[in-house]
Amino acid sequence: MKNKLSINDIAKALQVSKTTISFILNGKAEEKRISKDLTERVIKFIKENDFRPNQLAKSLSTGKTFTIGLMVEKISDYFFAQIAYHVEELANKSGYKIIYCSTENDTQKTKELIKLFAERHVDGFIITPPVGIEKEIKDLMQNDIPVVLFDRFFTDFNTSYVVMDNYESTYKAINYLITTKCANIAFIELESDQNQMTERKRGYVNAMNENRLTPNILRIPFSNDKKQTILQITSFLADNIQLDALFFATNYLTMHGIKAIHNRGLKIPHDISIVAFDDHDFFDIYTPSITAVAQPIQEMAQQLINILLNDISSRKRTIQQKVVPAKLILRDSTIRKI
Amino acid sequence: MKNKLSINDIAKALQVSKTTISFILNGKAEEKRISKDLTERVIKFIKENDFRPNQLAKSLSTGKTFTIGLMVEKISDYFFAQIAYHVEELANKSGYKIIYCSTENDTQKTKELIKLFAERHVDGFIITPPVGIEKEIKDLMQNDIPVVLFDRFFTDFNTSYVVMDNYESTYKAINYLITTKCANIAFIELESDQNQMTERKRGYVNAMNENRLTPNILRIPFSNDKKQTILQITSFLADNIQLDALFFATNYLTMHGIKAIHNRGLKIPHDISIVAFDDHDFFDIYTPSITAVAQPIQEMAQQLINILLNDISSRKRTIQQKVVPAKLILRDSTIRKI
């Protein structure tokens, strides 16, 4: 920005002190009892010259940047991309901008990114935490920087968060499958000990046990690529020909699982029913359409922003925890058997 | 950030001037011939106290924020979400952070957002421009702020950009359909006069004409919701039963088109072949898998960052324009007819 106007230039041009300009700029003209006449002259000048105060200078002196740090596992994933969209839209309304990054669920990378965002003095953080960053989160909180976790949280200490009801929604979905006469239901998940995953599994296992059915769990390593995952699910299906339903713990697993089901020449839902965790555009279009446990994305975004902005603007930090219910969207991939 | 260390505190604690601290911090110790002994003492102190300079202050005095403004049509769209992922990853390597927003292709909103980003002194812009923001782009350039457009550009004035070869890739895809003996090929597009769309259409029309086939174009209003789009395509199919292939100009149109094809009870590819512009995870999984014109997303992101960072770091602005070739990914939705 070369030769851009500053508050000083205006002060000089108008022969007024910059204090006065600043007050007017910040809508404190009345409060500071600046004369109407002067106020109007200044406003006119500002409009005519399209003056925009330098936000960096403003931030440096007020300590507020009106920037939120959004740290998600991977911005391009359907779920996170949707969250990013809604969070930005809502933040915008309150004058906040979003700076984002993908953690890739990498602990070390995330620690560094938190520091980088803190250096830039973001006003608050929205984070899907990988394991092992408890200390960094605590540091932020001790430094009085608002943080709200989402998608998952730490069970061993208290933070604000917005998560889905992973246990309940999975539990219900499995029970639904059972009402359709499925009995051999497998649970396909990522190898992860984060609570969003363990809760889904707990919902599955409890639903199965309560119905005197035997849980059957396939764990896919994180390091797998697409092809490996498809192969692994394919051979799992070959080894478990009794299966009549699959519950996929993430939407990407569902995508790969569908390929595997094809490889085995099985028909959905006739030979095997499937339910996906996390909805996706795709599931509605696919033939047959796919039953899914849908996260209420817009509501989650709204909660995240509410909690965060509220925390930013209030003087004392509060802990707020929201567990939002999911919605089981019934489609054609689950059908009554026999 | 309460009671955080500043360069002043360090200067006091170590009984050195802050000038010296600043030099050491910026790796200018040797250049400024600071004694090794002092340098080490300072570095040690910084490490021990985990001192991180306030980037706001730094930016205010240097004029550099190491922030890039990414303005896309909609961050949650598959294509833009992928671009966002790669752009951030690449920018990160050079110490840049990304601040993003969705323009929704709204001219007025975009103008305002450009100003908001400029106020924050982003070092450069990556923009998918809606129509009518030529003046704002020119202003940025005149103020010596690097801008690179992508996905589309303005034909009436010179800017840096990275776009796909929309004409050529569509032209080739249509010709491919013709080699599979399709003759009644319709082109389904969004009502848009932006060049990425008009170029795709030009590729279609030329390929048809050169083969003495009659173009048949369906334009979907921007304002349509999902349901309306599906209905519109469904009735188009009913009115044009001679069609043996559809080319969809965007991946969302493809999704809706597939539903419409289902509604009509047509089988892909037996009754009708389809080709999508823009690839999507979904297309590979769908049965039948969908032939698509794939944008080389990672390459585009790389070009965007190369051009922008190069422009940021060089003193004189350059105009760089890259037209990257697309790849026609043949899958099961296009099959030789008869």
Added chain:
DNA sequence: CTGAAAGCGCTTACAG
């Protein structure tokens, strides 16, 4: 009703 001055936390030209 309005302004001079200090401060936010850095950088850097200049001086010795």
Added chain:
DNA sequence: CTGAAAGCGCTTACAG
């Protein structure tokens, strides 16, 4: 080899 001082462009407590 090192430092005092001015400056980046704002805000705000204080004074009159």
